[in-house]
Amino acid sequence: MYINNNILMESNTKVWIKKENLWFSGIIMSKINEQVLVKFDHNKKTELIDNFSNIKLKNQNDDNINDLMNLQHLNEPSMLNALSSRYKKNTIYTYTGPILIAINPFKNLEIYDDSNIKNFNNNQIEYPHLYGVISKVYDNIRQCKGNQSVLISGNSGSGKTFSTRYIMKYLSKVSSNFDTNENTVERKLLESNPILEAFGNAKTLMNDNSSRFGKYIKIFFDDESKIIGANIETYLLEKIRLINQKNGERNFHIFYLILSGMSNIDKQKYKLTKMDDYSILNHSNCYVREDGVNDQEQYEELIQSFHIMNFTETDIENIFSIISAILHLGNIVIKDNQIIDNFSLKCVSEILSIEYVDLKRCFLQKKITVNEETFIKSLKDIESYNVITTMIKVIYENLFNWIVKRINKNFIKTDYKQFIGLLDIFGFEVFYKNNFEQICINYANESLQQQFNKYILKNEQKLYEEEQIEWDFIDFPDNKECLKLFELKSHGLLSKFDEECLFPNGNDNALYDKICKYSETRDSLNITNMERIDKLFTIEHYPGKVTYNIHGFVSKNKDILNSCAVKCLFKSNNNIFKTFDKKLLLSLTTLSSISISKQFQNQLKDLLQTINQTIPHYIRCLKPNDKNKPDTFQNNQIIDQLKYSGVLEAIKISRYGYPIRMTHEDFNDKYYMLFDKVDFDNKQLISILKNGDLKIDIEKYQVGITKIFLKKDDYEEIELIRKILFNKSATIIQKIFKGWKIRNWYINYKKLVIISQKYVRGYLARQRVKKIRRNLASIKIQSLFRGYIVRKNYRNTIKLIIFIQKRVRRKIQRKRYIDNCKNYCANIIQSVWKMYIVRKQYLKYRQSIITIQCNIKIFQAKNLLIKLRKEKYHIDNLKDKNNVLQKNLDSLQENYVKQQTYINLMKMKMKQRERENFQKDENLRLENEQNVEKMEDILYKNFELGNIINDYKQNEEKNNQLLGEATSQNHEDAETKILLAIKINELLLKHNAAMEELERMRHNNNISIFDFIKHFFQ
């Protein structure tokens, strides 16, 4: 065992090992020369470590530790391990002595609801929680223990404002018995938040709702511990944000709220347009929040809060006028002492009801008084720009203060009995480039840290007194030196800042020279040669060194308007301007004015005085990562913040006195081996300890009423002795145990050997008998088996022969049958084949005959067709002749009509002759009558022939068609056509014969054609 750098280094000790700035758990294997061999838990690799500051003792159990002070080994990795394992389980709160550490979860946890408030209020919950702290604070109020303060600090985005809001909610709920309607003080207290946040918060790279001011809210309670009023005090509003924001950051929320929430009519009233039209909003290229909060909804909430906080319509109008005027002021551009584009200036003049000329004058000219004579001088462009920016800053700051005052007016402050002060203030800031704002903030943190140190020390000393132990003054790490650097009268940094502002020509360079000189006398102010070139200086703050850049210190510290501009503002109709503090507005050259640093120092002094008169409670908010992500815990971020928030300092202080304290019971349980007696009670323990009857010789332990206090060295020493004694005892126990174990083993082993020999021999004999029996049995089995095999073979052979015979016979029979079948099939095939051949031949012959027949018929038909055509030609001739006859007939008929008349005449004559030749002609008449009868017959026949000819004519076309078809259907129709042609021919012959007969008869009877026709028609 060996001690190095206060670490008890024994083999198998669990430790934390630092490698590449990360802590890994492992165990100590051994010590080799001046190095320690360690084995890492995560990869089981071993490594030699020579730098012992990279090794820290590991606790048996870091998880579920509610108070880090209870960690046996309170070192950096153990704290980180404890905090991160709790954070993983969403346990974001942990105590470190009197400080509550709150790690921002960046997600909603169900731990702030009314039931939780009730449980904490009824003291039913013990674990670390914001409500645990505030319930203790409220209990103190209930028990009239005096004024209380809750000091909440931490980096930007760590959750200070969030915690303050929940504390206010807790107090409002418990004070009003969970009945917060619109008119209660509690409700008004909560409604002040949206107003303050609209005007004092802005989106930064660290936090979308970052408070750009510090605040101390005093909540007043009456005799019955009910809230009766409140008072809000604000610190260091970040005015520079009005003019300049980093890329991705926004100006104060109010500008965006108005531009997104206001109706168009209202916007016209204030001559407002859209966000990117205003230069104080548009150069950072960021207009919307990324945390999901909607500016329009926030505007509605703001108006509602204004009403609840009794702001009149005129108040609200005046506020919006000033905000709009600031937007327009930012747009004014001056070049060569001329205002470019008068629109913005006109808007400002109209909105604020200030004469345009007055405003223009104060931006372009300044009055200089020398020997009681006043001169007017034109301003350079840069000077004009400074006037505008200063006016913006001054107006906004005063408006903000006015709003805070107006909120405070809502609350009664007299007749209160006690108060709880909530301080939500920026934590220690270290950036790449640190300016005037950072030095003020860090100075405030130094002052608060000293107050914190004193309080912790006071608590320590109070504990010693309560425990009635002897104690001397505790020397604790102090930041007095750093505070002196700031506060020394007439020499301190703050005086120097102030002094430089008083000179009309005061500037950053002159101030830097003074600081350089001052650095020679102060240890905590250092300037290296390199820093001189860049005008930098370094201050040793309690968490570490911070380097500041002197640029802009004087102008930022002044921020005072010239008298011309101040007069201008006071001329405005806007009532808010009339409430502005003239002293704060006027030039620093007047004695009544005061610099920013001085104002802040005074405010801080008042604040510290107030806090000192209260019982303080500390909440340190930590940001687990810089991406604002849930469930992400970055060790280096946390350790830096623990340093900056003074938690490590607090631990140091408590470790400076008697850092190790244990109740008597715990001490007895842990260190009973250090006493001669083993069994004794607490009283005996105290007397033993007080009489110095310890086995060991340690000097600086103290025995209190309930606890034993130890210095760290003594604790290490008795821990070492405890370990040595433990080791010694362990060795003896191990020796006896090992001897007993081996003896027991030997006896048992011997017994086992004898028993096993017995069993083995019995087993072998049984095996032998078994073998002989098995041989005899096997011979018998063999003979039976062989007989069986031979019989079986014989039976199989017989079976096989029969089987073969059966197969052969079957084969022969099958062959015969197949031959028969083949013959039969051959016959059928032959017959079919022969039939096929004959049929084929027959079909071939038939086809040939048909072809020949067809050819002959075609030939005959062709001949017939030719003949028919010839006949047709002949018929056509006949037709023509017939036509001629017809024509003749027609002319005959005509002649007939002519001769009819002639016949009638002749009839007359004939009647006459009849009478004369009656007798003579009687015979002739009879003969004539016979001839007429014959002629009638012939005429009738001729008439029939005429009909036939007509029919023929009608059928002629059909015949033509038939003739055409006859060529195709020659075979079928040929005969019919021929018959028809013959018939026609016959008819024509008959017709001709009849005509000839008629002619002959006419000729025989010697009758003229006219007589004939006359006779015929009688």
Ligand SMILES: Nc1ncnc2c1ncn2[C@@H]1O[C@H](COP(=O)(O)OP(=O)(O)OP(=O)(O)O)[C@@H](O)[C@H]1O
């Ligand atoms: N306890 C919590 N539970 C859930 N979210 C939280 C909690 N605390 C803080 N947050 C989240 O972190 C964000 C930043 O918190 P908050 O505004 O309180 O930081 P801050 O310390 O006041 O920062 P700044 O100094 O910039 O004003 C909140 O908007 C919220 O989303």
Ligand SMILES: [Mg+2]
């Ligand atoms: Mg905040």
